[in-house]
Amino acid sequence: MSEKIELNPEYYDRLGRILVAFQDLEQSITFSLIRLTRTPIGDDIDKEYVKALSELSFRSRLKLLRNLAEKLKVSDFMYSGCPHEDRRPDFFRELINRLKKHAIECQALEDKRNQYIHSVWSPSESDADRIARRFKIRVQSKKTSVVHDEVPIEELNEVLRNVENNAEMIDFLSHALCSVQVEKRESNA
Structure with missing residues (x-):
């Protein structure tokens, strides 16, 4: 059996942190769906x-x-007598656009996470302390491809920051x- 070559420990740390952060992102998406489709959230949340x-x-x-x-519309967040009625349309348009933007970014992050998780890693021959080599064989219906690239630790740090930022946002x-949906319901009650 050949000797196992270890990566710089920072790579193990960052890859693990990306996995954990991704679970937080997944939870943020799940609870966002619940919030936006089942308001108001209370003790009677639909467990099914x-x-x-x-x-x-x-x-x-x-x-x-x-x-x-x-499908969200600015009008979904407007109601008669709402505070700052003149500024609300632009504000909610911006919130909705940001939600769309972050949802799109999450798809690229999932692709990146899958690349990392389903690859074989080894130290780079050029700089084993700061760069690791990612290797993956992809078998598709009519062709097989080999993907290999060098991944600096900074790239993993950036992906981690992006996952955490998207979950938070x-x-x-x-x-x-x-x-605001809760506020709108209460004002109409």
């Missing part, structure tokens, strides 16, 4: 709905969020939009 969402793949949840964001945006 939550279970059904939890069974969906990340890609399916993300597709639902993107579709929901595409999707969570924030859905809270903001949900709170």
